[in-house]
Amino acid sequence: MGHNVTSVTQQTNALALRGVVKRFGDRAAVDGLDLTVERGVCLGLLGPNGAGKSTTMRLLTGQAVADEGAIEVLGFPVPRESKRARAAMGVVPQQDNLDEELTVRENLEVFAHLYRVPRGGRAAAVARAVARARLTGRERTRVGDLSGGMRRRLLIARGLVHDPALVLLDEPTVGLDPQVRAELWGLIDGLRAAGTTVLMSTHYIEEAERLADDCAVMARGRVIARGAPSDLVARHAGKQAIEHHGPPARLAEVERIAHAAGLPTRRTGPSVTVLRAEELPPSALEALGADGFVRRPTLEDVFVILTGERVE
Amino acid sequence: MSDTGRLRRFEGAALRGVWRYEAAQFTRYWKPQTFGALFEPAFMLLAFGYGVGSLVAAVAGISYRDFVATGVVGTAALFLSVFPAMFNGYTRRVFQHTYDAVLAAPVDLHELLAGETVWTAARAGVFGSAPLLVGMVFGLDPAPGMLLVPFIVFATAFGLSLFGAWTAARVASINSLDYVITGVVTPLMLVAGTYFPMSSLPGWAQVAAHANPVFHCVELVRHAVFGFRPLADLGHLAGIAAFAAVAWTLALRTLRRKLIA
Numbered sequence: 001m002g003h004n005v006t007s008v009t010q011q012t013n014a015l016a017l018r019g020v021v022k023r024f025g026d027r028a029a030v031d032g033l034d035l036t037v038e039r040g041v042c043l044g045l046l047g048p049n050g051a052g053k054s055t056t057m058r059l060l061t062g063q064a065v066a067d068e069g070a071i072e073v074l075g076f077p078v079p080r081e082s083k084r085a086r087a088a089m090g091v092v093p094q095q096d097n098l099d100e101e102l103t104v105r106e107n108l109e110v111f112a113h114l115y116r117v118p119r120g121g122r123a124a125a126v127a128r129a130v131a132r133a134r135l136t137g138r139e140r141t142r143v144g145d146l147s148g149g150m151r152r153r154l155l156i157a158r159g160l161v162h163d164p165a166l167v168l169l170d171e172p173t174v175g176l177d178p179q180v181r182a183e184l185w186g187l188i189d190g191l192r193a194a195g196t197t198v199l200m201s202t203h204y205i206e207e208a209e210r211l212a213d214d215c216a217v218m219a220r221g222r223v224i225a226r227g228a229p230s231d232l233v234a235r236h237a238g239k240q241a242i243e244h245h246g247p248p249a250r251l252a253e254v255e256r257i258a259h260a261a262g263l264p265t266r267r268t269g270p271s272v273t274v275l276r277a278e279e280l281p282p283s284a285l286e287a288l289g290a291d292g293f294v295r296r297p298t299l300e301d302v303f304v305i306l307t308g309e310r311v312e
Numbered sequence: 313m314s315d316t317g318r319l320r321r322f323e324g325a326a327l328r329g330v331w332r333y334e335a336a337q338f339t340r341y342w343k344p345q346t347f348g349a350l351f352e353p354a355f356m357l358l359a360f361g362y363g364v365g366s367l368v369a370a371v372a373g374i375s376y377r378d379f380v381a382t383g384v385v386g387t388a389a390l391f392l393s394v395f396p397a398m399f400n401g402y403t404r405r406v407f408q409h410t411y412d413a414v415l416a417a418p419v420d421l422h423e424l425l426a427g428e429t430v431w432t433a434a435r436a437g438v439f440g441s442a443p444l445l446v447g448m449v450f451g452l453d454p455a456p457g458m459l460l461v462p463f464i465v466f467a468t469a470f471g472l473s474l475f476g477a478w479t480a481a482r483v484a485s486i487n488s489l490d491y492v493i494t495g496v497v498t499p500l501m502l503v504a505g506t507y508f509p510m511s512s513l514p515g516w517a518q519v520a521a522h523a524n525p526v527f528h529c530v531e532l533v534r535h536a537v538f539g540f541r542p543l544a545d546l547g548h549l550a551g552i553a554a555f556a557a558v559a560w561t562l563a564l565r566t567l568r569r570k571l572i573a
Contacts, residue, residue: 024573061416064573087418097409099333106336114329114417 013072014039014166014197015060020069022055022221029055031221033069037214039165042191042198044212044229046205046299048307052221053201054094057170060199061091074166087116090159094171094201096151100144104135104154107143108161115162125161132187133157149180156187167191169200173207185210205300215299219307229299236305237264237297238276244292245271257287264305275301322426326419330427333414338435349392349439353384354446360507361450371509374538381447382537383506385465386530388443392436393469394497397429397476402486411571421568425560429473436469437462444537457536464536467549468529471556478563481570505530525555 015037022030030052037043047053058064060073062082071078073085098107108126117125130136133153135146143151152173159167172188173181181204188211191198202208208215209229217225217232225232244254251272258265258274261284266273274280274288275297338345361377371379404410414424441462448454479492503510503517504526510518521527528548535541535548 058573063412063415063571083418083420086416091413091416093409093412093416095409095412097413099336099408099410101340102336110329110333110336111413111417113332114326114414114419116325116329116418 012038014041014074015199016070016072017056017059018070020056020059020066020071022052022059022064022066028221030059030066033218033222035216035223037197037199039197040195041213042188042200042211044208044215045199045201045218046203046208046215046303047201047218048203051218051307053218054170055221056218057091057093057168057199057201060168061086061089087162088164089166089168090115090162090164092156092159092167092169092172094174096155098143098151098155098158101142103140103142104130104133104146105139107154108158111158112161115164117162125163129157129161132160149176149183152176152180152184153187156184160191164196166197166199169198171201171203173202173204181207205298205303209299217303217306225302225306232302233297233299236275237301238278239297240277241273241275241295241297241301242277242280242288242292243271243273243295244288246291254288257284260284266301266304273301275305322423323418326423327427327430329417329419330414330424331431333410334428334431345435345439349388349442350446352391353381353388353443354449356384356387357381357443357446357450364507372511374534377450378447378452378537379509379534380507381443381450381452382534383504383530384443384447385440385461385533386468386504386506386526387501388440389436389465389468389529390472390497390501390526392440393432393472394476394500396432397473398480398489398492399486400428401477401480402483402489405481405567405570406486411567415571421571422564425474425477425564425567429470429477432473433466433470436473437466440465440469444533452537455537457540460536461533464529464532467552467556468525471525471552471559474556474559474563478559478566481563481566500524500526503527522551523555525552528552528555 013036015035017033017035020030020033021028033052033056035056045053045056055064059066059071060078062079062085065079073082074088076082076085078085099110102110105126108129109122112122112125130139133150133156135150135154138146138150143154146154156169156172169188173184176184185207188198188200192211192213200207200211212229215227215229215232216223225236227235244251251267254272254274255265255267261280263277263279264275266275274292277294280288357377357380360380365376365380368376370376411424415421444452444458444461479489483489483492503513503521504524505521506526510521510527513521528551532545532548535545
């Protein structure tokens with residue numbers, strides 16, 4: 001390890017990773033990751049499955065140990081002082097790991113103990129978490145009897161029971177229907193508004209656009225682009241996108257013309273989109289024809305051209 | 313970067329957090345657990361004490377009924393520790409991902425393992441002594457040494473819980489625990505002087521029994537009830553402690569490999 005762990009994080013940073021490598025056998029799940037997150041910021045960690053997002057989360061909690069590099073969380077070097085870091089952060093895992101046999105209140109009480117909420121403040125902390133999860137009146141309900149949306153809200157509230165300075169949200173709305181997802185976005189937005197630092201991994205572009213102040217796009221274990229959603233769009237997808245629909249031969253022709261002009265394209269089913277279309281020379285624009293639909297580029301376009309992956 | 317920097321000391325707050333979880337579980341399941349703890353030894357005593365006892369009057373100078381009443385304590389220590397450690401350990405690690413949730417909180421793996429194991433052992437210490445109470449109902453004479461039996465069971469169950477945690481961390485599927493039950497737990501119960509004296513076993517089995525904490529437990533319990541033999545009992549305590557030390561090392565190492573990649 002060639003990095004000075006203690007000097008990594010500036011006072012303003014809640015998180016700092018420098019040159020972090022994590023290998024599983026021959027495969028590097030995280031491969032030279034550099035990432036900082038300022039205090040009070042909600043950072044969206046975008047990336048396709050296998051990009052290294054979940055491994056990064058586990059490295060931050062000390063549940064995975066980096067082979068190389070330096071990690072600092074809330075000023076504590078990890079894993080050396082990971083316990084102190086964990087005491088000040090909340091974790092909402094991708095996988096629901098609530099205890100189904102216990103009630104809503106029991107699940108929260110257990111974690112209030114585990115997170116060392118002082119005895120005098122424990123009941124209030126649990127009551128706040130119940131209210132935050134909008135489960136007032138369901139405190140004595142066994143978790144196994146809750147709906148998927150309720151469980152997810154409880155999982156988030158459990159991670160916040162000790163009012164952490166930093167929250168790690170690992171794919172917080174994965175697998176949920178749009179209505180429940182919108183509910184949870186309100187909850188996460190409330191954290192951001194309260195000044196809590198949030199690191200949220202997601203592969204839902206809309207989620208990142210809606211909640212994140214800043215985004216980092218991960219692929220193959222490292223950050224390949226970083227910036228505010230609007231900046232990323234401007235930098236990688238330009239100001240204008242032209243979407244062409246047609247048979248495969250027509251789409252291939254559009255791609256050929258765009259690539260000849262040095263512009264990126266994005267294929268989506270029966271359509272292809274030319275990005276940074278404002279840079280098309282008049283001859284290329286004429287060759288493309290007038291059948292295109294002009295729209296504003298999105299973060300989804302950026303994600304696809306950077307990672308080569310489809311989005312959900 | 314290694315994880316050797318993770319704090320090795322035990323923090324009371326972390327242990328109390330783990331115990332709070334165990335207590336929440338216990339309040340849900342204490343009735344069936346108490347029922348099993350009391351009635352299983354009663355049935356054993358009825359079956360062996362009166363069944364086999366009608367054929368065998370005395371073993372090693374004590375009535376067969378008293379021999380079994382004290383021997384069943386060892387079986388209880390085994391069952392009350394190994395089974396919860398194996399099945400809870402596997403379920404919490406693989407199915408419920410409870411360990412991931414706990415280790416994301418300020419609890420280190422050695423604290424999680426110690427907290428769970430101490431809880432299981434303490435519960436075994438209380439419930440595992442029930443056979444003596446049942447034995448007294450059936451005529452076993454009370455003795456002051458019986459007050460030490462919960463502590464003997466606790467020490468034995470501590471090592472056996474760690475053994476259960478280790479096997480739960482090693483097996484590829486929960487069904488594989490059947491191999492452990494048949495291949496290890498059953499011999500541990502039988503080669504321990506629980507239902508028949510060790511002298512009736514072949515010499516190699518008598519030697520092998522010294523690696524069996526249930527054997528040491530049964531010997532200590534009998535001595536606590538019928539009279540201590542200080543030198544031998546120190547040896548039995550050392551046997552229990554050695555088993556626990558090896559099981560702790562194996563369990564912690566294997567769990568670390570599984571949970572902190």
